[in-house]
Amino acid sequence: MLKRGIGYGLAYGFFLAAASLAVHVGSGLDSTELTFYRGAAGFIAFLGPAMRSRSLLVQKIAWPLWLRTIASSVSILCYYWTLQATDIGIASSLLNLAPVFVMFLAAVFLSEKITPAEMIAVVVAVVSVTSLGSGIPGIVWIVGLCGSVTGATSFTALRASAQRFAASVVVWMLSVFLVITALLLKHGHLQTPRSTQVPVIAAVCIFGVISQFFQTKTYSFLPAAIASAFGLTSVVWSFCFDVVLFNKPLGTVQAASYFSFILAVGVLVYIRGAQRVPA
Numbered sequence: 649m650l651k652r653g654i655g656y657g658l659a660y661g662f663f664l665a666a667a668s669l670a671v672h673v674g675s676g677l678d679s680t681e682l683t684f685y686r687g688a689a690g691f692i693a694f695l696g697p698a699m700r701s702r703s704l705l706v707q708k709i710a711w712p713l714w715l716r717t718i719a720s721s722v723s724i725l726c727y728y729w730t731l732q733a734t735d736i737g738i739a740s741s742l743l744n745l746a747p748v749f750v751m752f753l754a755a756v757f758l759s760e761k762i763t764p765a766e767m768i769a770v771v772v773a774v775v776s777v778t779s780l781g782s783g784i785p786g787i788v789w790i791v792g793l794c795g796s797v798t799g800a801t802s803f804t805a806l807r808a809s810a811q812r813f814a815a816s817v818v819v820w821m822l823s824v825f826l827v828i829t830a831l832l833l834k835h836g837h838l839q840t841p842r843s844t845q846v847p848v849i850a851a852v853c854i855f856g857v858i859s860q861f862f863q864t865k866t867y868s869f870l871p872a873a874i875a876s877a878f879g880l881t882s883v884v885w886s887f888c889f890d891v892v893l894f895n896k897p898l899g900t901v902q903a904a905s906y907f908s909f910i911l912a913v914g915v916l917v918y919i920r921g922a923q924r925v926p927a
Contacts, residue, residue, distance in 0.1 A: 653869030654878075656862050661881030663859035668740060668882065669889050670851035671731045677845055679728040681838055682852050684830035686724075689853035690823025690860065698820035701813065705821070709812055713821055716805035719798045721825040725833070726795030733788045734781070735896065740886040741777050741909055742792030744879050747917050748773055749800035769916040776909035779901065803867075803876050810868035818864045819857065877917040880910050 671682055704710060723743075730739040748770050755762050781789065809818050841849055867875045887906055890896040 656865040657878030660862035661878050663855050664882040665885030667855035671728050672736050674848035680830045680834040683725050685849050686856040687823045687826025690857045694816040694820035697816040701817045712805040712808035716802050716809045717821045717825045720802035721829045723795045723799040726791050730792045734784050736886040737890045738781050740883045745796040746800040749797050769912045772912035776905045779905040806867045810864050815864035819860045
């Protein structure tokens, strides 16, 4: 079980970064259009399994799935927009602040205590991301943090959803809401993609659907606190893409910021997970 969960988690991190790269490359396409195509692909791919479970989707046990679906659709739309407005690594780091918000949400709504070690990890993570994102417009920060907060809500509900429903059903529900969200926020009609844009759209759809499937499988095998840590591997891949594919200069401060961010969030996730392991 553990090995399978780790395998799914590593695959999730890679394909999330690959989908992020495709969205970043397709900056000539509106983020809402990419969200629509991504949702349409998942809707078609998993329509059969979802229809076989449709009666369960309206029962009370499905409320975590609905919460996860709504929160994740907003988070993905924010993430796609951020990817087109800044570097892949910075956008990925903003998204992966989600464990920080999970901790604060648990403290506010579940009365969980925050330890000194957790506070130190939070401070280091926030300072690291601030260093990485210095100079980017304020609107990018706002949208990126919005995606992180809604992502935290989504991750919290995903564990329960993944244990009650097949991964294909979870991804299909998200895909439906991605289509709806994109159409609600889209200004004007969807544009017919040019032939040069088709490969980018295909990559966003394929890698996006695969990453969501592997993410759901990861949460079905591992506790949420541990599963969320694998999102950090996407930060590493995204950083490598920035350096290798886009020749982004690697400074000492920037490298240290990436390292300290991954370490801080990793420590935070580890502490949160250890607190939930029964003695």
